[in-house]
Amino acid sequence: YLIEKIMSDVPSLTLIVTEHGSWGQDRFFRPLIEKYENLYLDISRYELDGGISDFCAKYGAERLLFGTGYPWWNPGGPILMLSHADITSKEREMIASGNLKRILRRVRI
Numbered sequence: 001y002l003i004e005k006i007m008s009d010v011p012s013l014t015l016i017v018t019e020h021g022s023w024g025q026d027r028f029f030r031p032l033i034e035k036y037e038n039l040y041l042d043i044s045r046y047e048l049d050g051g052i053s054d055f056c057a058k059y060g061a062e063r064l065l066f067g068t069g070y071p072w073w074n075p076g077g078p079i080l081m082l083s084h085a086d087i088t089s090k091e092r093e094m095i096a097s098g099n100l101k102r103i104l105r106r107v108r109i
Contacts, residue, residue: 003015004032004035015039020045033063040063041065063099065103066097
């Protein structure tokens with residue numbers, strides 16, 4: 001609920017949620033993804049069978065970022081999930097690096 005409070009208080013904020021887990025967390029974050037266009041999720045702990053392809057079909061690959069949780073988690077899981085997800089090569093590239101590059105281009109100091 002903290003994430004929804006932050007996003008509702010500062011809707012222009014770009015927020016990337018990492019290591020959000022699976023199961024119930026997916027049901028929690030999907031409505032927030034629909035509501036807040038600047039909310040992104042990494043795939044480090046997105047351990048749902050077909051989760052990446054389902055997410056891309058419903059919300060687009062633009063909202064997912066590659067992450068591994070290293071050094072606490074083995075990077076093999078997210079690498080395998082992304083490489084075997086039933087998505088296009090363009091979507092795979094977006095998640096692997098393109099989305100983060102796009103977000104970082106908007107940063108102004």
